[in-house]
Amino acid sequence: MQPRLFPGDEQPAPPTPAAISTEVLNPAQYAAVTHGSGPLLVIAGAGSGKTRTLVFRMAHLLEQDVPPESILLLTFTRRAAQEMLWRAGQLTGQSCRRVMGGTFHATANILLRQYGHHLGLGSGFTIIDRGDAEGIINLLKSSLGMSGAGKRFPSKRVVLNLISGAINKATTIDDLVFRESIHLAEFIQDFHTISDHYRQFKRDHGLLDYDDLLVFWRQLLAESDRAREELSSRFQHILVDEYQDTNQLQAEIVRLLASHHGNVMAVGDDAQSIYSFRGADFHNIMRFADQFPGTRIVKLEENYRSTQPILQLTNAIIANAEQKYAKTLFTSTEGGSRPLLVAAANEAAEARYVADVIEERRRAGVALDEIAVLFRSGFHSFKLEIELASRGLEFDKRGGLKLTESAHIKDLLAFFRVLINPWDNLSWNRILLQLEKVGPKTVQKILAAIRDADDPLAALAAYRPAPGWKAQFERLTDTLRRLGLPDQAPADQFDLVMTYYEPVFEKMYYDDYPRRRKELDQVRVLISGYGDLQAFVDDTALDPPDVGAADALGGEDEQRLILSTIHSAKGLEWDTVLVIGLADGRFPHQNAQPGEQYEEERRLLYVAATRAKRELYLTYPKELVTPDRQHLRCAMSPFLREISPGLYNRVERAGAITQPLTSDYPIDLPPPKPRTSVPTAPGEYAEGMRVSHAFFGLGRVASLPGPRRVEVVFDRHGSKILHLDYARLEIVG
DNA sequence: AGAACTATGTTTTTT
DNA sequence: ACATAGTTCT
Numbered sequence: 001m002q003p004r005l006f007p008g009d010e011q012p013a014p015p016t017p018a019a020i021s022t023e024v025l026n027p028a029q030y031a032a033v034t035h036g037s038g039p040l041l042v043i044a045g046a047g048s049g050k051t052r053t054l055v056f057r058m059a060h061l062l063e064q065d066v067p068p069e070s071i072l073l074l075t076f077t078r079r080a081a082q083e084m085l086w087r088a089g090q091l092t093g094q095s096c097r098r099v100m101g102g103t104f105h106a107t108a109n110i111l112l113r114q115y116g117h118h119l120g121l122g123s124g125f126t127i128i129d130r131g132d133a134e135g136i137i138n139l140l141k142s143s144l145g146m147s148g149a150g151k152r153f154p155s156k157r158v159v160l161n162l163i164s165g166a167i168n169k170a171t172t173i174d175d176l177v178f179r180e181s182i183h184l185a186e187f188i189q190d191f192h193t194i195s196d197h198y199r200q201f202k203r204d205h206g207l208l209d210y211d212d213l214l215v216f217w218r219q220l221l222a223e224s225d226r227a228r229e230e231l232s233s234r235f236q237h238i239l240v241d242e243y244q245d246t247n248q249l250q251a252e253i254v255r256l257l258a259s260h261h262g263n264v265m266a267v268g269d270d271a272q273s274i275y276s277f278r279g280a281d282f283h284n285i286m287r288f289a290d291q292f293p294g295t296r297i298v299k300l301e302e303n304y305r306s307t308q309p310i311l312q313l314t315n316a317i318i319a320n321a322e323q324k325y326a327k328t329l330f331t332s333t334e335g336g337s338r339p340l341l342v343a344a345a346n347e348a349a350e351a352r353y354v355a356d357v358i359e360e361r362r363r364a365g366v367a368l369d370e371i372a373v374l375f376r377s378g379f380h381s382f383k384l385e386i387e388l389a390s391r392g393l394e395f396d397k398r399g400g401l402k403l404t405e406s407a408h409i410k411d412l413l414a415f416f417r418v419l420i421n422p423w424d425n426l427s428w429n430r431i432l433l434q435l436e437k438v439g440p441k442t443v444q445k446i447l448a449a450i451r452d453a454d455d456p457l458a459a460l461a462a463y464r465p466a467p468g469w470k471a472q473f474e475r476l477t478d479t480l481r482r483l484g485l486p487d488q489a490p491a492d493q494f495d496l497v498m499t500y501y502e503p504v505f506e507k508m509y510y511d512d513y514p515r516r517r518k519e520l521d522q523v524r525v526l527i528s529g530y531g532d533l534q535a536f537v538d539d540t541a542l543d544p545p546d547v548g549a550a551d552a553l554g555g556e557d558e559q560r561l562i563l564s565t566i567h568s569a570k571g572l573e574w575d576t577v578l579v580i581g582l583a584d585g586r587f588p589h590q591n592a593q594p595g596e597q598y599e600e601e602r603r604l605l606y607v608a609a610t611r612a613k614r615e616l617y618l619t620y621p622k623e624l625v626t627p628d629r630q631h632l633r634c635a636m637s638p639f640l641r642e643i644s645p646g647l648y649n650r651v652e653r654a655g656a657i658t659q660p661l662t663s664d665y666p667i668d669l670p671p672p673k674p675r676t677s678v679p680t681a682p683g684e685y686a687e688g689m690r691v692s693h694a695f696f697g698l699g700r701v702a703s704l705p706g707p708r709r710v711e712v713v714f715d716r717h718g719s720k721i722l723h724l725d726y727a728r729l730e731i732v733g
Numbered sequence: 734a735g736a737a738c739t740a741t742g743t744t745t746t747t748t
Numbered sequence: 749a750c751a752t753a754g755t756t757c758t
Binding site: 076077078103104105106129130164165210245274275277278376377378379399402436437438439440441442542543565566567568589590591592600604 | 734735736737744745746747748
């Protein structure tokens, strides 16, 4: 198989092809990051051009006639790799086609398909992502004989954690126990049962999750001497971006890859580590020098992105961090206005204010795609999305739901996945469930019949359907037979699937199939860019396109406002940035526990604020509506409260309110329901108090383990940790 | 019994 | 928008 690369020049130019300037480094720094060999660590603050140092290094190597195929570039997103390769190409005038560049996971995928035989790992595997959780749960439940029974296990959250690899974190079990409100001992036992089954399940069906890709890659390097020799002589130069976001496995892979020659350059900023929930460990960056003796360290502290007032505020945010590499960013950029801190009456007022600012900035001549609105969680922008839509402002939303996570896209992908890997029961499950009159039980029977066949497709064709669904079943097997014929372009296979799937689909999603149909058309555009299905299926799991991006791909690429979660905004910058929802309880996230989690939330705010080049707005609503329609007052985020008010200008009650406030409260709203529980300030519960729970019965409060949580020892059900936002708890006497 | 339908509840962040 | 629980239909 031809190695599949991530060439910069096969892709369209990045959206902001601004000429790359070497001025961000002084001559000494430039020499330090480009010349010489051996391990090199660049510790750099936000906006200091750290990614550019990697581009310079790569360009320098190419100019020294280092063969491009001996360079391996590892980045956090594929987009970042593409942009860096493109820029290095611009600098050198050379093609960077043959540089291997991409995320750890995508690179692992390529290498495992090339070298997998060293591990006895065939190339017939499918990569699963969190969109597969639902199917995995169903199949696990039936294999555990739990179908219908307990709703608790395997819960989606547990399976999501298993898939995304966060399971490597020691804290995971504690974290899950909190959320599931379950007794620890039972939970751990069930948890181990589930993870054992999950492992076996993946093995049986040729599925690899995110962690497996890295585990196998490390295994390849650690256990096969020949593979390690081959790989480390193939890649003489390793370049790693965003090193603070690597996990243990990734750090180990870098170490093994570079163990022969030590030519590794890593770049990162410990203050921007925001992925520990996924297993990232910013201590990796601190340990780098120990792992690679003779490491040269370069510190970049000058910020070229933001104006002085913005920088002063961001420095203040991070100054309160408990643990950090001491680093104070400075800029020689003069002028700039102070960031604005805006308190709005409620979420609707906040949304109106934000939309007003956007319109005003546009009138001032700022391009729409130079403005971004950032927030902690995907749903925090819902109100704003409505407001923007009503004003006719188009936007791209990043983060939140991915295109490949919607049900109809998953359905479609399932067909391609069984073509590539006919033992992928997860996808069979999805396809067969689409048949009318066929439910989970019948699917189990069919799967049992084809599971051990050498040719599952033939076995399926030979299956005897019940009369009720015979006709549709035969259409299915016929479609599958024609899909398997050789020499078809992916786009043709797409059309073939659609002739079968379209009627099914229109029936299943009768209420909104035109909208979904549009998204399927976008998938056709995506798929026609691929030479083979394998590549397409891998890419959708490793780097799922988001809805907005696919939209832009299908239509005209006009400038659009960006709405993004802070996590998805990493590494990007805009002229004007508005960070919304900075209210206590929203930011930091209410589940964030004191200590490391809380500190990560602080770094998250730091990342958000440092995205701004010239204008920064921080907004929060003074009132939030709870799920049961109660209006709760809320304060500003504690991260903002601890900052000296001299660093920002304050706007009380946002600008032009275009509608009377009452419009936020529909008049026909029923009065708030009296709650059966006593939802309360945590302070109301105290140790020793007698309480009653709708399901668990009577018990006694044993402790208050965290905000909004109580541990109760129930007379009949033992000890439980309950979350007061959900639990229906009443104080008795 | 199993499939299909209806009502209700929930949603951190993601390669 | 989706998952789940409970209910009704075949």
